[in-house]
């Protein structure tokens with residue numbers, strides 16, 4: 001049993017592992033070529049109750065703790081494609097959990113229940129062409145008009161953007177800065193909502209990433225999540241879970257890459273012996289394993305604080321920073337042992353290598369993680385400083 005996980009988590013892990021081996025891993029290349037995870041997978045996971053793990057039981061969720069989400073991420077990663085967990089978690093964790101946390105009962109009934117069932121797919125729309133890390137600078141504006149919000153603006157790099165049935169959208173309803181932000185759920189059939197390009201990416205091919213636009217887009221006033229002006233707080237609360245998901249993806253990816261490198265190092269012969277017969281590779285993979293274990297431990301600590309509702313912004317940022325940056329370094333080492341094969345698209349290691357590039361960017365870049373660590377540790381203005 002993994003540290004911190006109970007017998008019930010492990011039972012869930014066993015079912016999920018069998019499912020991933022049987023129904024996901026064999027089809028991953030097909031989904032990477034199609035640049036999307038099929039709708040049928042969302043329905044299947046929803047029917048099994050695995051999309052609504054953390055959502056309210058009154059709205060079709062499982063009411064489970066975050067460790068179940070951690071198991072979901074770890075086991076989905078065994079399919080070898082980061083795009084698959086990115087797409088599933090962008091829906092279940094990023095787009096839907098925030099509605100479940102802050103939305104009215106009416107809104108939850110309309111969006112959380114079908115999302116948990118996998119009948120409606122969600123996306124989270126925060127990033128804009130002119131504002132990414134600086135969330136407080138975003139410009140998409142929503143103005144009240146009678147019983148509606150009228151939204152104008154654009155979003156980019158949105159996971160599930162092309163396939164989403166609803167987008168949990170960050171908008172400006174007030175003045176400049178963080179206090180002027182709100183979250184509004186925009187159904188994909190709302191008048192004035194349009195999808196732009198499906199973006200071609202270096203990696204994470206199985207997850208679709210798109211541009212979105214809002215031109216006098218009308219949605220009912222009831223689609224506001226929480227209070228007007230409360231969007232920034234909800235986004236930041238959501239980021240905690242999102243960053244843990246990315247840290248978990250990076251940890252699972254490192255473990256996969258390390259195992260692949262060890263297998264190849266045992267099998268591949270050069271100069272009359274296996275590559276792992278050379279001490280240089282034993283040492284490089286020994287260093288790599290120490291890094292994997294360190295990232296796991298840091299992530300486990302952050303999860304532990306998060307599930308106990310302890311202050312965890314700093315620890316989560318450290319886990320995300322360390323795990324994703326280490327995954328990038330380790331990807332290079334592990335791909336190198338494959339020689340030319342590590343550069344071929346047909347090789348799982350090559351795909352893991354290029355997928356790892358997204359992890360230090362999504363859900364807050366490494367620079368933003370360092371900013372948070374600096375603030376929460378008294379290095380810069382914030383807690384602990386005079």
Ligand SMILES: Cc1cc2nc3c(=O)[nH]c(=O)nc-3n(C[C@H](O)[C@H](O)[C@H](O)COP(=O)(O)OP(=O)(O)OC[C@H]3O[C@@H](n4cnc5c(N)ncnc54)[C@H](O)[C@@H]3O)c2cc1C
Pocket residue numbers: 090123124125126127131132133134156157158159160201204209358361362363364365366367368
């Ligand atoms: C695969 C993928 C999927 C994504 N999915 C989603 C999604 O579903 N929803 C969504 O809303 N967004 C999504 N994003 C967008 C992602 O969250 C942003 O790309 C990220 O937050 C960075 O914003 P930016 O790209 O605008 O970069 P910028 O904010 O313009 O930053 C550019 C560079 O400057 C650095 N920088 C910025 N400010 C500072 C500073 N103060 N100090 C030092 N360095 C700084 C950054 O760290 C970065 O290296 C996705 C991105 C990717 C790659």
